Amino acid sequence: MTQLLDTSAVSPVVLEAGRLFEAAGHDLSLVGGPVRDLFLGRTATDLDFTTDATPDQTLAVIKGWADAVWEIGRDFGTIGLRRGDMQLEITTYRAEAYDPASRKPVVAFGRELSEDLVRRDFTVNAMALRLPSLELVDPHGGVRDLHAGVLRTPGTPESSFDDDPLRMMRAARFASQLRMEVAPEVLEAMKNMAGRLEIVSAERIRDELVKLINGALPRRGVEIMVDTGLADIVLPEVPALRLETDSAHHHKDVYQHSLTVMEQAAGYESPDGPVPGPDFGLRFAALMHDVGKPATRRFGSDGAVSFRHHEVVGAKLVRKRMKALRFDNDTIKTVTRLVELHMRFYGYGEAGWTDSAVRRYVRDAGDQLERLHLLTRSDVTTRNKRKASRLARSYDDLERRIAELAEREELEAVRPELDGQEIMRILDIGPSRTVGQAYAFLLELRLDEGAIGAEAAEARLREWWAGQQAESPDDTQDGTPGGTAAEQSSGRNAGRGEGP
Known part of the structure; x- marks a missing residue:
């Protein structure tokens, strides 16, 4: 007003x-x-x-x-x-x-x-x-x-956008930021001239995109980008979410779902909370969390649709897109990690997690744990109130267990109980790949069994070392975990990777 x-x-x-x-x-x-x-x-x-x-x-x-x-x-x-x-x-x-x-x-x-x-x-x-x-x-x-509350151009929109094509992105940004509608003639010019955006530098486009996502009505801004064709150039993965449906195969609209998740994520931001808003990393991860679904969609013999490992594929797509838009490494890391991990929670309520699984969840989320909490809660868009309530209770329980373990074990800083120097002293070895292997073994031990004390950790390390020496050198594996967080954990995840 x-x-x-x-x-x-x-x-x-x-x-x-x-x-x-x-x-x-x-x-x-x-x-x-x-x-x-x-x-x-x-x-x-x-x-x-x-x-x-x-x-x-x-x-x-x-x-x-x-x-x-x-x-x-x-x-x-x-x-x-x-x-x-x-x-x-x-x-x-x-x-x-x-x-x-x-x-x-x-x-x-x-x-x-x-x-x-x-x-x-x-x-x-x-x-x-x-x-x-x-x-x-x-x-x-x-x-x-x-x-x-209407956006118009001083002269003709065609002349304005021909002078500076980035103004088309600004129209979508102001719709989000200022809660304004874009005049019909301006929208029409944007549709006809969207291709002109290709001559604009990635850095200028990125800056407008961040302001749009951080606006008061990010959904409106994204919808304008998609409807006018701007998103086909800036974020082609988003319009690709409008999956085709037919009478035989029914599944939810992934595009609309993603917009709703982004809205809900923004609604969870709080000035006094762990994620004050506007938070671009959280909002953009919410928008992009399912972009791996088009490439992984499969129909079963019974007509059921699945998107197996779409979080892994999606994280790779997001990383590639954000690099093309010249985002900084920290922001790319934040968003891709959230996309990688957004499916990890599902199955918790049915299968139950050991303390070890909870520790791994926290370790893999790292400094993105609070954002992951909000993204996971935002990803529930089902209209089935009973299902939504069950998922909320399950996540409440997971957060409770994380808090209890954190208080008991200082979970935020989970590390092996012996460091590299102590490993080398105990095993009487110098710096080498073996130290990394031993460290990885002790980290897994810490995650699986919690704190057992330095003395017990040393005994278990010596047992491991004896077993390594008994093996052929050709059988020795590199102790550094490989792959993304989602790839490492995919074998532990329950469900088909669809989400609610």
Whole structure:
């Protein structure tokens, strides 16, 4: 819900900047998102301005006033600065055009505020406040569209998207972030021009995707991407989840299920909880957790459908996609680990887990355990209330057992009771592959039997070593566990890998 413009919320720093430029004989206006946010009752600490001053003239005006200055965007007419705790970007009026075959803009400086506003992405971002008078300039009906909750472009959407194809991603992002609907003519242009997104750098697309997933309505943003064809370029694994059905083979809509899981995962985030939101790793893993299903779908003789080991295949697909989008290694590791492990819990209620299995669950989840808790709970979308209740009770029981074991054994730091130096001393060997084998043996012992004490661990190590020496060297196996967490545990998992 938008409100009347509250100019009392304008930062004193904004007014100071306006008076500085006015005294120097230049125009300065607050523009774009910060103006939009004033109507939404939101406070921005990163402020965008536009001016008729050239970059050199801007530098002259702010000299001695700015606490810090950077010129990284100078070629595009932008001077950045810091004043107190506020970040400001001041850009010369632009009449900007893009080479249709290039990822980079061709910049031409403009002379009028109106020239600058018409080249902006959407009408809600094409508003300005002249400074220091605070006169609102809104030639394209941004206030009207903001109140209506509709995204439109100042000019034709075709011209806007041809100038910068990333604006199509921004439309989906703003739908999620600002809870807005995209105008029909804008959606139509996105459908017709989705292929233009291929010339945009992976890094720019990634940044928009993160903002979309972290928005208030991520489901709406993803649906727009899929419906317009943008997802075919950015995340083709998601539209692939719309599996075909027929009268003989009925199974749930994996695409809609995945959207619901993402919504539910976001709903579990809590400012005071272990996973405060918005949490991209959790939300994106929820969206992508079943992307291995299309490749693993099989129909049995009775018509039942299965997706055996789809979590293993899905983790590989997610890793490949995130690398293509230039995500950092830590984020890739977070999401792929959650996808790998999202099926591990199923079967717990029926088969029951030993303490050893619970320890392995915690060990394999590592620092993603809290996110895994929320993802697993979010993955229950069945309408069968009895089944949903049973699964919830089972997971409650698992979390209780994890807490009890953690309290009893400091489960978060499960390690063998002898380290590498002690292994070498006891076995009288130097650094070698054998030390790794012995360490792996002791880790398995720790997971299977819990804490048995250093003395008992040493005795078991000596027994193991005697057995190793009795074997032929050709029979010795590398002690380092191989494969993904899901692959290592797949033999211990119950069920067909379908999930609720």
